[in-house]
Amino acid sequence: MQSVYTCLTQAHDHQLIVLAAGICIVGVYGSFSVATHAARSEGRSATLWAGASIVASGCTAWATHMIGLLAFRPGMPAGFDPYLTALSLLTAIAGIGVSVSLAIGQRRRTQRFLIGLLLGGSIGALHYLGEASYVVAGAVTWDPLLLAVSIPTSLLMFGMAMVVTGERRRDLRRTGAPLLVAAIGVLHFGGMTAMTLTFDPAILLPSQAVPPDVIAPIVAGVSLGLLILAVVGLRLTLNARAQARRDQERLRELANLAVEGLAVCDGEMIKIGNRSLERLVGVGAGALSGRRLSDLLPGLVVSTLPEREEREADLIGADGQRVSVRVLRNEVPLGSGRQTVLAVRDQRERLQTESQMRTLAYSDGLTGLPNRARFHDLLTRHAASYGVDDRTFAILVLDLDRFKLVNDTLGHGLGDTLLCKVAQRLIKALGERDMVARLGGDEFAILQVDPVGPEAVEALAARIVELIGRPFLIDGQLVNIGASVGAALAPADGTETSALLRNADLALYKAKADGKGTFRRFEPVLDARVQARRGLEVDLRRAIAVQEFELHYQPLVDARTGRITAAEALVRWRHPERGLVSPADFIPLAEETGLIGPLGQWVLRTACLQAARWPSHIRVAVNLSPVQFRDLSLAETVKAALAASGLAADRLELEITEGVLLADEERTMATLTRLRAAGVGISMDDFGTGYSSLSYLRRFPFNKLKVDQSFVRQLPGDPESAAIVRAIITMGTCLGMTITVEGVETAEQFAFTAASGCDQVQGYHISRPLPVTEFLSFVEAREAA
Amino acid sequence: MTEPDHTDLFRLVYRSRSAIGGDAEEVHRQVDKILTVSRSRNGQAGVTGALMFTGLFFVQALEGPATAVEAAFDRICCDLRHTGIEVVECGPVLEPAFGEWSMSHLVPTADAGALLNRVEHDTELADAAVAAMKLMIALIRFEPHAIGPTRQLVV
Secondary structure, three states: OHHHHHHHHOOEOHHHHHHHHHHHHHHHHHHHHHHHHHHHOOHHHHHHHHHHHHHHHHHHHHHHHHHHHHHEOOOOOEEEOHHHHHHHHHHHHHHHHHHHHHHOOOOOHHHHHHHHHHHHHHHHHHHHHHHHHEEEOEEEEEOHHHHHHHHHHHHHHHHHHHHHHOOOOHHHHHOHHHHHHHHHHHHHHHHHHHEEEEEOOOOOOOOOOEOHHHHHHHHHHHHHHHHHHHHHHHHHHHHHHHHHHHHHHHHHHHHHHOOOEEEEEEOOEEEEEOHHHHHHHOOOOOOOOOOEHHHHOOOOOHHHOOEOOOEEEEEEOOOOOEEEEEEEEEEEEEOOEEEEEEEEEEOHHHHHHHHHHHHHHHEOOOOOOEOHHHHHHHHHHHHHHHHHHOOOEEEEEEEEEOHHHHHHHHOHHHHHHHHHHHHHHHHHHOOOOOEEEEEEOOEEEEEEEOOOHHHHHHHHHHHHHHHHHOOEEEOOEEEOOEEEEEEEEEOOOOOOHHHHHHHHHHHHHHHHHOOOOOEEEOOHHHHHHHHHHHHHHHHHHHHHHHOOEEEEEEEEEEOOOOOEEEEEEEEEEEEOOOEEEOHHHHHHHHHHHOOHHHHHHHHHHHHHHHHOOOOOOOEEEEEOOHHHHOOOOHHHHHHHHHHHHOOOHHHEEEEEOHHHHHOOHHHHHHHHHHHHHOOOEEEEEEEOEOOOOHHHHHHOOOOEEEEOHHHHHOOOOOHHHHHHHHHHHHHHHHOOOEEEEOOOOOHHHHHHHHHOOOOEEEOOOOOOOEEHHHHHHHHHHHHHO | OOOOOOOOEEEEEEEEEEOOOOOHHHHHHHHHHHHHHHHHHHHHHOOEEEEEEOOOEEEEEEEEEHHHHHHHHHHHHOOOOEEEEEEEEEEEOOOOOOOOOOOEEEOOOHHHHHHHHHHHHOOOHHHHHHHHHHHHHHHHHHOOOOOOOOOEEOO
16 A cells, blocks of 8 residues: 555656546546436437547546556656557547446446446556556566456446446435546556556667657647536536426426416425415415425325325315315326326315205295205105104195285285295294295295194194284285195105195195184095095086086066066086086086186077077076186177077176176276177176175176075065165165065065065076976966966 | 484384293293393394383384384294284384383383273274373383383383
């Protein structure tokens, strides 16, 4: 070792040694940076830069070596063999070129180690060829031991250097260049120290030997070239770094533009998070870098997340609030390698929209109560769970009495307010777990959960009737409505949703029929009644189609002369099984179902046709239902019936009740006026009952008043009835109307009415209603009498 | 505009039958509770008036802006502690008749005599109402400035 030290301190020119080291570092740096640039480049320029890098590495090794030789002060004349010197340079370039091209992409360590040995060998060849080119005026002897140590050592170091430069770990990779420099140093100084030069004047320098003074500028030129290359390399590196920085900046800007939160992750660690993610978490710019993913998304293991498949997760914000998110993992090539990018999508808005949509779909927009769909849904669930836990429940349906009237007279705006207030009161009537829904219009339904027997249902219904029956104050106006409630209890009144609802509805109809503002529970008899009605309705339709009806006529006689002046047509239904059905049993049903239209037309036409064949002084009276008056073409229908039968218009009387006048007054008035204009007589039927507003008599063009039979029944014994009948007769006569007294059954009644000044009498005392042939016989007999 | 604005003054008076169960003490406690809630709620909304409890009937007068009276009456009509609510008077008025206090509590004694008797027993609403109004206004006018929100006035 002593000799190595002496070699360094005494035998070498120190400044030149430092220069050699400097050139070596500069050259290595230049070669590496150019090589890196070659790796970044593509195509031809990559090959060119790679070639330049290889030539530069060879030149570096050679120049270092040559400066080392020039630094050697053997103390005797020395020179360089030009051929060997050139050969050493070529060897270096070729050896390095081959080793580097072999080393590219070589991942296996043993291969790399072998390549390192090859590189070492070529550098070694350079060195010993160089030394061989170094000729002195003396003898050259070698220290075999030093050679045996220094050559394998440096070869090993070359091998190691090549192994570490291919490693993944950056810190290991960084030791490559120093190791290489050290290997070169060991090779060079080991070789130089092993060489002993003994001055021998007898040995002359070969004639072709070039003196150091000539070689030195060449070496200097090569060194300068290396220096320039290093500057170029530095420039390239700086450019590349700036480009990389720009790329990264652009990438970050792009990421910040994304609406989704993005995080570039290194395993569990966040490297960068974009602005959206920062906002989502609620932290400032850059605060996400270095945070652990598990802090943000607890319970989510990124490595087990399948790629390109969204997962629901909860993100913990800076304020500790949980935010519903969907997470998508993506492996993407970013810069030098593939990286994990986590996309985090905020779900709050979507979830909110969904919940809003659900609310809209399942609630009533006006009152905010659940709607029909929601009610049915809940009811179905209850009905299904009844089978499991046997818990009872009740359905109450209600509608508002007089709501239509309020809505029509006070306006829809007020009607809407009223419905909202009704909803508020219904909520107050409910038990804690009960639910009220608005089914539509003024219809509400309540699901009562676990009522303790029918009494609890009744109590709830009573509360509802009480609360809704109270006055409502809306915009300074007091509004009074009521509630009719029908209820069905599961399981007594059914367990199926549809059956329960239907039965509750039936109970509601019953409540309404029984005078409104009241509560009825379903009973099986209601169902039976409905079934019977439905049967009757089917029958009625058929009867109209096959014309099972016939008209009977009840004569009206002149109270003074006893002559028949008119007959009231009364419809009868000759049912094939039930026989004659009373009009009281089917007319209301016909009115409800609208079948009164075709039936009424038939009656009108038939009555006109039959009356046309009667003696011309006998008129015919036909009853019109309020429902028929809703038909705008009623006047035309009457005229058509008259025209078809040939009956004179003044022989037809139409009898209407007060019900006709209660509905749309203007339209009724117009129809009546048109009928009067056509010459048809109009009679007010059943006068004296109902409202019997006297103003009707002034406003509507009646020809005749028919005193209701309820007054006649008490005649002549009851002085009040007698007074009323007399008063009506007087009043009617004064108004220029004909007066008919109906329901006259006895001779006393007939005598009384005749004496009171009544014009016409109708009733069993004269005749019951007769089929048309019997009626005609009756007329004949009467005329003959 | 510092004067109180009475242009939107609305008055509603109703009579109802108490549905509060329990002994006299419990009834008393409930009525006190009703008054407390009524005062705090109506006070905020600018509704004044008087509540009279005869032991069987409530008669209450509400005065204030129409919308506030409507809201107060809505709450009253949602209350199941009374039944048979009948509105005695309802409409805009020019002057308040029941003072500026949030809700006076009037407890008539037997001395109120015939009027009280009519409030409780007249089947005709109109007659009972007139009697109730007379009685209430008499109670208020007796000592108009001494009626505090918590003081019970006895005649």
